[in-house]
């Protein structure tokens with residue numbers, strides 16, 4: 679089932695998510711909904727709090743339109759190693775129509791569980807590494823715009839407020 683994606687400045691996006699203690703059929707159904715919602719958007723990643731569920735679950739697929747799907751479902755993901763620095767443009771399904779450059783690590787190693795409860799280790803570079811950092815941030819109530827400098831964040835807030843106000847005035 680496709681769920682509604684919450685958008686900035688919805689306060690639900692600022693809440694910290696709790697670890698999944700037991701993987702049940704409900705967890706698998708939630709993950710399926712997240713995958714469906716991500717592909718439908720379309721997006722390359724989605725975290726459970728973006729659909730208002732405060733559990734530490736993320737889904738990612740950074741494969742291109744003409745490539746084989748490469749779906750990752752990570753439960754309780756934790757970055758155990760990171761290195762390198764990059765400054766790429768990012769967007770977010772919860773901050774539509776806005777993009778900005780964000781400082782991230784180029785390489786991360788992430789540990790977590792899959793849907794069967796098995797421990798998994800993901801070694802990610804470049805876009806996939808950025809996606810992991812972006813989605814794990816969501817689990818801690820952090821949006822990519824929170825990484826902007828105070829000046830840029832202030833500009834974003836004013837611009838975004840104007841943008842969403844004029845959108846709601848439109849017929």
Ligand SMILES: [Zn+2]
Pocket residue numbers: 769770771772812816
């Ligand atoms: Zn996001």
